[in-house]
Amino acid sequence: MARAGLNRGRLIQAGAELADEVGFDQVTVSALARRCGVTVATLYSHVRxxxxxxxxxxxxxxxxxxxxxxxxxxxRAGKEALTAFANVYRDYAHRRPGRWAAAQMRLDPQTAAGSAGVRHSAMMRAILRGYHLPEPEQTHAVRLxxxxxxxxxGLEMGGGFDHSAPAPPESWERVLDAVDALLRNWPTTDAT
Amino acid sequence: MARAGLNRGRLIQAGAELADEVGFDQVTVSALARRCGVTVATLYSHVRxxxxxxxxxxxxxxxxxxxxxxxxxxxRAGKEALTAFANVYRDYAHRRPGRWAAAQMRLDPQTAAGSAGVRHSAMMRAILRGYHLPEPEQTHAVRLxxxxxxxxxGLEMGGGFDHSAPAPPESWERVLDAVDALLRNWPTTDAT
DNA sequence: GCCTTTGCCTAAAGCCTTTAGGAAAATTAC
DNA sequence: GTAATTTTCCTAAAGGCTTTAGGCAAAGGC
Known part of the structure; x- marks a missing residue:
C-alpha cells in the first residue's frame, strides 16, 4: 500500500507550506489530504x-x-535590538505569509499560555530594558x-499601502525611527 | 406567499447584524437565509x-x-482630534465586532478605490495638519x-492583552498620549 | 384587468467536514 | 521467525454550505 508515513508533525508542516502557497484560509483538511496524496479520512487519525x-x-x-x-x-540592545526584532516580524510575514496569518489566529487562553507567545512578550520587555522606562509604563510600551x-x-500585507506613494520599506524605516525616538523620550503622565 | 420584501440593502444590513452576533467568518449565505426566513437560493437573486x-x-x-x-x-484639532478619531475606531470595534472584522477584509484595488477607505486616510491627513509635519513625513505618519x-x-479584540495586568483602556490612553507626543516631536531624518 | 418586475421556491450537483468500522504495513515482543 | 500490537490508511456514509437552472406568484404600473 506504499504509505507515506504521515504523522501529526509532518502534517502540520505540510499544512504550513500549503498556507504559504495558497493562503491560510484556504488550508482545509481536504486540500491538505490532496496535497499529501492521501484520502481525507486519513488526516483525521492525525488531527482532531x-x-x-x-x-x-x-x-x-x-x-x-x-x-x-x-x-x-x-x-543587540537599544535601537539596534528594536530594529532587528521588528524586521524579523516583517520579514517573516513576507517570507511566510500563510504562517504569519496563522500566527494571528485567536487562541483560547489555555493554548495561548502554552504557546511561544509568552516568549514574544518577554523579548519585547527585554528590548525595553534598554530604554529605561518607569515600570508602570513598560506594559503600555510593550502594547504599543x-x-x-x-x-x-497587517496593513502592508492587506494592501492598505498600495494606493499612496512611498514604498512600504521607506515608511517602515521611518516608523521604526519614530518609535525609537518615542521610547527614548516617553511622555510623563502629567503632560497636558 | 407572504414575502419578506428583501433586497440587496436589507440583506447586507442583516448580514452586518449577523456578523456582530456570531462573528464575521460565521456569516454564510446559508446562515443569513435562515435568519431571514428564506431559502438559500433566494439570496442569490440579491447577491452575486x-x-x-x-x-x-x-x-x-x-x-x-x-x-x-x-x-x-x-x-476639533490637535490632540483632541487625534483622540476623538482614535476612539471612534476603538468604540466601533467593540460595539460592532463583526462589522469591524469585515472592514479589515482585503478589497481588490477597484473596490477599495471606490470605498470609504479614501475618506479615512483623508481624515488622518487632516488630523496631521494640526501637527505641522514636513510633507515627506506626512505619509509615514499616516501609516503609523x-x-x-x-x-x-486588533490585538485587544483578539485577546492579545488578556494575559497581562493593566486593563486595555488604560494602555489605550497612554498609547494615545505617546502618539500625540511623538507627532509633536517627530524625529528628523538625520537622527543617529 | 394585463404585463412587467421583483421576490421567492424546488431541484440538483459539487465540495468540505466528520464519524464509523475495517484492512494492511510497520514495529515490537517472544 | 512468527505472533501480537500499533500505526497508517481506506471505503462508506451522513450532514452542511455554495451555486446554478428553471419556474411560480405577488406587487405595482398603465
Missing part, C-alpha cells in the same frame, strides 16, 4: 479536526517566529510596540 | 455570491466608520497612525 490543524500551524508559526527573533536579538508591528505588517 | 455579500458588509462598515469619524472630528489604531484594536 480542522480547527486543531489550524491551531497546530499557528503554534508552529509562533515558535518559528520566536526562534528567529531570539536569534536576531542576541548581542505590538500594535505598531502587528498593525503595520 | 458569498464573497459579494462579505464585500457588501465590509463597505457598509467602512462607510459607517467614516461617518462616525467625520462627526467626531468636527470642530493607521498601524497603531489597527494594531491595538
Amino acid at each position: 479536526n480542522s480547527h486543531d490543524l489550524r491551531v497546530g500551524i499557528a503554534l508552529l508559526a509562533l515558535g518559528e517566529l520566536a526562534d528567529e527573533a531570539a536569534d536576531a536579538l542576541a548581542g 510596540l505590538g500594535s505598531v508591528f502587528q498593525g503595520f505588517v | 455570491n458569498s464573497h459579494d455579500l462579505r464585500v457588501g458588509i465590509a463597505l457598509l462598515a467602512l462607510g459607517e466608520l467614516a461617518d462616525e469619524a467625520a462627526d467626531a472630528l468636527a470642530g 497612525l493607521g498601524s497603531v489604531f489597527q494594531g491595538f484594536v
